[in-house]
Amino acid sequence: MPPAKNGLVCAIAYDGLCTFEFGIAVELFALPRPEIENWYRFATVAADDGPIAALGGFTIQVDAGLDLLQEASLIIVPGWRGADTPVPEALCKALRAAYDRGARIASICSGVFVLAAAGLLNGKSATTHWRYTDMLAQRYPEISVDPDVLFVEGDRVFTSAGSAAGLDLGLHIIRQDYGAQVAASVARRLVLPAQRDGGQRQFVPRPDPKPRTGSGLASLQDRIRASIDEDWPIERMASEAATSGRTLARRFHEEAGTTPLNWLKVERVSRAAELLENGSIPLSDVWEICGFGSAETFRREFRKMMGVPPIRYRERLGAPAA
Known part of the structure; x- marks a missing residue:
């Protein structure tokens, strides 16, 4: 059915209920908003018999x-x-x-596995928490999994990334049903931006460097990290490793799974992210410290990898945008 004002929103409750995600549904769609005409009606629907145990040590009784x-x-x-x-x-x-029948179906975080099991995502795009994206893709190859975004919409089915991304998805649905002004009003009451920049890439932990043995690649990588502000073309890397460019490329492919220049790019963005998180170094100095060559290159490569511009990344983490 098309989005309708005063429509009935049903949240599924189950034994082992994810309390925060359920609370998102309640806060967005069940909270009375008398200032908005014909607001949603809300009901909790039990997927299991008997009292529902929720995370946090309490139970809820669901009538529907x-x-x-x-x-x-x-x-x-x-x-x-x-x-x-x-x-x-x-x-x-x-x-x-x-x-x-025409209802819209939405999942928050790991709820995507329910939609997948029901066959509602076959042939569609979907997302979930970054911890589960690989598992979802492997278990349901008929689903096109997007690991970077905060939410995905397609043919009346909605999926969100990690738990808090359920707020982004809910505001998106409210925006569709009631317009941008109402969605912005709801966001203000939640003390949230009406729309967040970027996807969940900015929140994925950066992996620790893997120890390298036997090839001399580890010492080269350490030297590059120690002077990452300098220019590191392939020729210099190969010379430092006392090998040819072709052999160096092969070693990087075997041990790091990428090319030398792509590895360097990731290292520079990772170092920049650390500096932005620290907050003590002016934004205008970060690109030079990390060896990007120019502020424009820094902004482009950082946004491509992290999903948001450097200044937004720093703001999201509560650091001053110096």
């Missing part, structure tokens, strides 16, 4: 069962009790029936 999904305009799956935990067929069947 899966039959209510047939009246829903929007259904939200707020996480799931485990990526490896089977999804009850009764829940899958109810979600498919609601979708076939």
